[in-house]
Every structure is written in structure tokens, then in C-alpha cells.
Amino acid sequence: MSTLLSRLLLIVAFLCVTDTYASPALGSSVPLGLPPAAEPEDNPQTPEKVALGKKLFDDKRFSLTGEVSCATCHVEEKAFTDSPLSVSEGINKLTGTRNAPTVINAVYFKTMFWDGRSPSLEDQALHPPTNPVEMGLKDHQPILDIVRSDPEYVKSFKEVFGKSGEAVTMDEVTKAIAAFERTIVAANSPFDRFFYGGENDALTPDQKRGFNLFVNKGRCVSCHVIEQTQALFTDNRFHNIGVGINDIQADVPGLAHEFLKAEATASQVDVQVLTNKKTSELGRFAVTRGFDDLGSFKTPTLRNVAVTAPYMHDGSLKTLDDVMQHYNNGGVTHEGDPVNDFLSGGIRPLGLTDKEIDDLVAFMEALTSPEFAHLAKNKAARK
């Protein structure tokens, strides 16, 4: 995006009335605290495409049982997660191995899924329909049959892509879904109003202390990045923080050898990591087969974290207090448990007091966007 264009977008942002969800890619608004979002040249945003994408996102017919859609695990009223489930439920109540990440601000991720095995929102949308524990289809044909024949879809695909019949493929389907997902952005939290908006009283005193701990003693900011003009709260990298892999340490050599011996295809990896709990815990290693990635998972954004419990790639930590205890112990959930051999070099005991942990949790509660603030009232993320 050219500098001029991004400036224009910012100006437009101030002039426009905000929709339900701001859409930086559509130029309607860049919420305080976020940068303009990327928009692929081969998939420009249009209001019609976004509307089509939402319809596809919500369509349960794209599953074997007709009961599961994207929105089953990414529920708008649950901040686009399936909170309070630890791991997602697909067809016939089958469970996978990983906690549904929120779609909010997914547009800013450089890779998709907890292990980054997908390079884009478009590609990501291809996989859940054919995963046996998610939507359970054998292949994408049932989806194509519906979108090529359902009169509403026929009309929309013609209108949005100028295509109909056989010319409508999963390429168009996933582009529309991705376009919708790109509109789901949220910032403008109390933290943003404090740090970027100059509202000194937007944060409470304990939240301010928590902010100080976040960027200093707590070492949080090294991965959950805050910059001078924006905060994605992720470094878009992968780290072994001692979740999941801690439980399978004795199995690592055997599991790792399986991956090192035979090259797995993308879809094999997709199925293996979601259907085999132990394989799942290898993390990004299953994708790259690099030792540095053993047991490592993507740094999630912390925006709206107070309303997306439970936490971690496996949903194993119920509250933000639990999360802080895990980090404070240097990468083990229960103090004194063995640390895994492949722990990221950034993780070490922090020496935080209970009061400091409270302050850090208070700070994370200040990252909730106004669109989702009502969820926090109903469901305190704290103990």
C-alpha cells in the first residue's frame, strides 16, 4: 500500500461512521491501535464479496452432517471463538486437539493455524471442511455442488466474481470467506485510548502497573509486541513455552523420527495434528521439521484475551491467572514439574509476586475492544 493511500485511508477513517466491525481493508475505519490491514492484490475487498463470505462462513451445509459451519467454532457472540471449550467440537461432537483461535484481527497474522501451516486466510479456509474431526467432508465437491446450484449463491458468485457453474471453484469460495474475515478487526481498547489516544485515565492504576510489568519484568512484550503507533500483541513467530509438549516428553524421539523419516503432505499434516493429540504437541516441527520448532506454537494476539478463555493452543489453561502462573514458573504449569528439553530460550522464571500477577491480568483485561466488552461482564476471565 502506498504511503499516500494509507494516509488517505486514515483520513477516511476519521470521517467515516464505524460499522459493526471496522474494516480497514475496506477503508471504512482503522481502529485506534491497529495499522491498516493487508489486502491481497488478487482478492480486493468489496461489500458484496464480504456479504457473500459471511453467508459462506455461516453455512452448515458445508459439513458431512449439515450441523457444522465456520461459525460453529468461531461464534461472533463468543468473540469469534467457541469459549469455554478447550478444544473445538466438529461433526458428531468429535473433538480436535486445538483451541479455536479468534478470527478477530486474524488479518494481521502472517501465517494461519497455531502451527502456521497455512500461509493465508484463503488457504486456511480450505482445510476445516475436509478434516475428519472438523466438518468431515471427503473432498470439497459437496461445497461446490451447493454454491453452483443454490440460487442465492449462483446470483452472488456471478455478481462478485462474474463466474457461474464449473467456473466457481474453491478459489472463489475461500476468497469470499477471507474477505469477510478481513473485516473482523477490533482495537480501540482502554489500553489503546491510554497509549495511542492520550487518555490518561483510560487505564486504572493497577492496569497501569500491569502495563509497566508487561513491558519490563514480565518480559511479555518481547513476543506480544507493542509498537509506537500500533500494537498487534504478536511477533508472528513460534515459541515453545512448555504447553502440551511437557506432557509427551518421553514420546518426542519416536514422534519426531516419524516426521524426519517420511515427508508428509500438507493434508496429511493437517489430519495428523488435529486427530492425534501427541503428534499435535510437536507444534510447528510437524510443519518445518526443524528442531528449533519442536513444541512451538504461534504467538497469539492478546487483544480481547479476557473474553476468549480458555488459553493456549490446547485450551489447557482456564484463566489468565493460570497463564501467568505458568510463565512465572518458567514454562511449567505446576511449579516443580520438569521443564521440557526444547523450551524457548525466552522463557524463564519471572519472580512475579501475586500482586504483580493481578496487575498483569488487570492490564490484559484492558485490551478488550468495545464491541466485545459486554462479554467480559458476563464472564469474568479471572478466578
Place this chain on the structure above:
Amino acid sequence: MNKSRMSRRDFLKSAGALAAVSCLPVSMVELAFADSRKNFSFAHISDSHIQHISGTKFVRNWDRGLIRAVAETNLLVPKPDFVVFGGDLAQLGKKEELDHGAEMLSKLDYNKVYCVMGEHDYYLDLGDYWSKLYGPHYYSWDHKGVHFVTLNSVITYDKWTYERWPTAMQRMVEMAGLDNPNGSPFMVGEKQRDWLRKDLEKVKKDTPIVVFSHSPIQKIYKGWNFWTEDADEVQALLKPFNDVNVIYGHVHQVQYNQIGNISFQSVMATAWPWPYPETYAQAESHLPKLTVPMNRADPFFERDATGWQVINVETGRAAIKYNLYNNTNRTVAFNPKTGHPEDIAFQNPARRIPPQTHY
């Protein structure tokens, strides 16, 4: 704008290419021969600096470095023939440190681990307890047509060792400081050179030689003891052989050099990089004090700028694959065209990654 959005196929292709570099022989040394049956590799771990605090407490950061290198070495496919530990297992030569380090090394799933003496192992009791764990200070062996030699290159003048310091621990601490002007230059010494001369007499001149030492057996920088005082004499003994490789630790960074027929290559430390950044001062770091900062490591990630290696000696010349955390893995291999070891990716200036110029 997302102009470079990759197709999934490209994405996986590049991920696969990374994997081939990163997970195969990491920090393994591979020695390659025309006869592929003789092909083999070995892993090399070095400079773990296990540091005792008190009781059963040790510096966590150094422990984690060695634990991780051992665990990863156990995952290598194909499995290397043996492992070398390149010295400085301990920080201050203490029994507690050597025992704790030996316990971690015992987790290596290999029949044979060859150990090299480092100055941090040596200067408390002059290698006495180390010997109880690992045997002689210098020795040689043959493996699949290669003659291997391990030297203790960290001894120094008798006067410094036996007369200068009131206590053994003070002697140890003085030698432990990298840029301490009270230190003394390392050497192999006359006794070991005599042994080496005799050891090499029975070796054919076309047999590839691999020498392990802790200090470089070449003169790099005396102020930091990146140095061996009698390097010239040792090199003279190695000169008659066609293919000689000297692989050393101590410097905690990638170095390579060629002197005549001898290729010199260093290995990475698992503990910390030399030089290293002034530390991320939010918690007691236990890093030794040093005057020269570096901009290579990300100090948040304590393993950054550390690593270990897999070495292949296929051509009679060592090709070292460095497994580097939070970093791009590197391979330094002998280039027959130029006659010296080269980084296979970054030798070309156009491919180099410019250093960071600010913190």
C-alpha cells in the same frame, strides 16, 4: 499490500527446503570419502559452562543450553557415529559442575562420547577430577579411515600455573576471565607435542586427520586467549599430511581459516556467544562481565547465538553444519576450488545479512 502472498505449494516447498537444512545433520560433522561406504558424521557439542551456585543449584540458562543440545542430538536422522564434547563443560572446574555436566551428557543416546579439556575444566585441580570422568587429557583413535587426535591445548607456563596464585580457586578464576590481563597464553606444550609426533609417525600421509582442541591451535587474538602459544610447532607436525582439520571450541562463534594444508573451524557454544550484548538487565543474568558488546544476539532469547553442530568428513575435509537457535542454520565446508573452508551460503557478500546497527 500483500503482493508476495505465496501459493500453498510454494509455501510448503520453502518450508520443506528449510527443513532439509535445519533438521538433518545439525551441528554434525560429516567426513566424506569417494567411497560412500566410509561416509559418516559425528555431532559436536561444546562450551556448556555448567555453573554451580550452591547446594543443588546451578545457573539455569547454561543447564538449558546443554540439555537442549543433548536432546536434539538424540533426534538426528541418520544417526551420527559418535559425539564430541569440545571442552568447558564446567565454569570453575568444580566437582559439582563436572558431575552435573556429566549427568546431562549421560543422556546422549550414543555409545561413544569423546571429551576435550577446556580451561574451565582444568585450572582448579589441573584436570584431576575431569580425568576420573573422561580419562586421559590427550589421546587418538581411528574411525573409518580417519585418524582422530584430541589435544589438551589449554595448559600454560609452569610458573603461572604452579607459583603465581595463592589458591587453586584463584588460579581458576583468573584463567576463567576471557579478557583478564592476569591470564596466560594457552599451549599444547613440549610433552604433548612429543607424544603427537610419535602418534603421527604410524599414520599414512594420505589419511585424513581431524584434531580436536579447545583453543584454536592458531593465533587469532592473544588478549582473549583466542590463541595457542605453540601453534606453529603443532602445525609443523601436521604439515606432512594431505588433509588436516582442526576443530576447536572456546571462541563461542563461527570461525574458519586455512593455513597451508590445515583447515581450521570452530564450533558454537551452548552457553553464550562471545562477544555478547550487554545483557537484558531485568534479572540477574550471570553472564561474565565483558567490555565488548556485540549486536548479533537477541538477548531476550537466551539461546540466540548459541548452538551445536554436525560434522561430515566425507572428502577428508570437515563440513560443519551449525544448528543455530533463533537464527539461520549455516554450513561451513571445505571448498576444493579455493582450497579453504567457506560458508556455503554467506561467503558471497551479496547474500550476507547486514549487521544490526542499533539496539
